[in-house]
Amino acid sequence: MRKNAVKEKLRAGEAVVGIFCTLPSPATVEMLGLMGYDFAIIDAEHGPMDLETCEDMVRAADATDIVPIVRVAMNLPQNILRYLDAGALGVQIPMVNSREEAERVVASTKYPPLGRRGLAGTRASGYGVGMNLVDYVAMANQETLVVVQVETREALARVEEIAAVEQVDVVFLGPTDLSTALGHPGQAAHPEVLAAIEEAGRSILSAGKAVGTIARDLEAYSHWRELGFQYLATSLTSFIAQAGRAYLEGIRKYEGAGG
Secondary structure (H helix, E strand, C coil): CCCHHHHHHHHCCCEEEEEEEECHHHHHHHHHHHCCCCCEEECCCCCCCCCHHHHHHHHHHHHHHHEEECCCCCHHHHHHHHHHHHCCCEECCCCCHHHHHHHHHHHHHHHCCCCCCCCCCHHHHHCCCCCHHHHHHHHHHHHHHHEEEEHHHHHHHHHHHCCCCCCCEEECCHHHHHHHCCCCCCCCCCHHHHHHHHHHHHHHHHCEEEEEEEECHHHHHHHHHHHCEEEEEEEEEHHHHHHHHHHHHHHHHHCCCCC
């Protein structure tokens, strides 16, 4: 277990930037850490990685001091526990639609007295030899980041009560699923989707919690930062596509101009 630099920055009111990693690649996480990103979201919801691969991606994060957060597909205690035991410094749980569901995330993430997470000598605690379990429990409860995702009409209607749950650190507003929920599938930049995210963001900030969403480019990043959003990320596939297209377009222009 190590200190969570993302949680520390958020508490100080600073912004953090990360990338959703949907490819099962420890080397990619390692590179993101070397580039200086604050966090990597290891995507075990939409990505094909299994638990063993996630653990290796967490190791790569530890090697380069980037904060590893796992997006866990199901809000189930034993499911969440396995990724935290592998050493993730936080979890991001999709489709949280109510206060009760947010409370279940916290209960699965925190040890007693804050939650009901099961305790064992796992990688996260140094296999029971790197740190005594008493100290580990206290540190894990303090450093583990809890991120819940709001992605439906139901969740938007309850965003204030979701944000009010103690020990929830970040409420992440997912524009892609919200675009579907609001009747504009795939149109994450639709005015109604953006307006819903902005309104929900104000409610979350009023509750004293950090707000997150997707920022695929600098224009989007600056927009959300001006509104007080702190936890911003793009996706690895978008990252590769943008850089790859720009490189190829430059070459084609060069060749079209005759070199």
